[in-house]
Amino acid sequence: EPEVTQTPSHQVTQMGQEVILRCVPISNHLYFYWYRQILGQKVEFLVSFYNNEISEKSEIFDDQFSVERPDGSNFTLKIRSTKLEDSAMYFCASRPQGFSEQFFGPGTRLTVL
Amino acid sequence: GESVGLHLPTLSVQEGDNSIINCAYSNSASDYFIWYKQESGKGPQFIIDIRSNMDKRQGQRVTVLLNKTVKHLSLQIAATQPGDSAVYFCAVYGGATNKLIFGTGTLLAVQP
Numbered sequence: 001e002p003e004v005t006q007t008p009s010h011q012v013t014q015m016g017q018e019v020i021l022r023c024v025p026i027s028n029h030l031y032f033y034w035y036r037q038i039l040g041q042k043v044e045f046l047v048s049f050y051n052n053e054i055s056e057k058s059e060i061f062d063d064q065f066s067v068e069r070p071d072g073s074n075f076t077l078k079i080r081s082t083k084l085e086d087s088a089m090y091f092c093a094s095r096p097q098g099f100s101e102q103f104f105g106p107g108t109r110l111t112v113l
Numbered sequence: 114g115e116s117v118g119l120h121l122p123t124l125s126v127q128e129g130d131n132s133i134i135n136c137a138y139s140n141s142a143s144d145y146f147i148w149y150k151q152e153s154g155k156g157p158q159f160i161i162d163i164r165s166n167m168d169k170r171q172g173q174r175v176t177v178l179l180n181k182t183v184k185h186l187s188l189q190i191a192a193t194q195p196g197d198s199a200v201y202f203c204a205v206y207g208g209a210t211n212k213l214i215f216g217t218g219t220l221l222a223v224q225p
Contacts, residue, residue: 004156033212042217043157043202048210056210091156093213100145100206102213104156 002026004105012111023075023092033093082112125222132190136203145206152199
């Protein structure tokens with residue numbers, strides 16, 4: 001069964017460093033999403049992406065964040081200058097055209113020291 | 114804006130009992146509701162969904178009930194098993210891009 005994959009599973013970085021979180025959505029899906037979950041809290045929407053552009057973003061998704069689909073299979077989330085409060089689980093999700101269900105990846109745990 | 118919340122943060126049940134997890138939402142225009150299960154260290158996993166033109170939907174051992182009058186959603190799990198132990202989130206679709214707005218989660222602990 002196809003699934004969303006994410007790498008790395010755990011990323012540790014120093015405050016101020018750039019990180020890139022990678023996702024490979026399910027191959028025939030057209031809508032892509034990033035969510036984050038701070039430890040013990042609910043999952044929060046960050047950004048949605050369709051047709052090679054951002055379609056919606058939350059207040060959390062400020063100028064330090066960017067997304068890219070560089071090669072037609074990968075979907076990346078970049079944080080330019082990480083802050084302590086960026087420490088969280090980051091989930092990628094995708095869905096196909098005409099379907100509502102979003103399929104989530106296993107997440108990347110980002111720890112900012 | 115939309116908010117989604119849960120009535121109970123932790124629910125402890127005996128194996129074999131039925132579990133009921135509740136959720137409230139604020140936007141009466143919400144038309145699609147989903148329950149997700151999240152096991153430790155994993156991403157949310159789809160369980161069941163329901164659209165606003167229905168008030169009940171059944172899956173395998175799970176039933177979702179929707180009460181639009183009071184903006185309340187519940188997930189019923191029949192014959193709860195140890196493998197059902199997880200955090201359960203309700204979510205609604207919000208915005209033009211169908212982003213998910215999640216509730217705060219209920220931890221279901223199944224005692225053998």
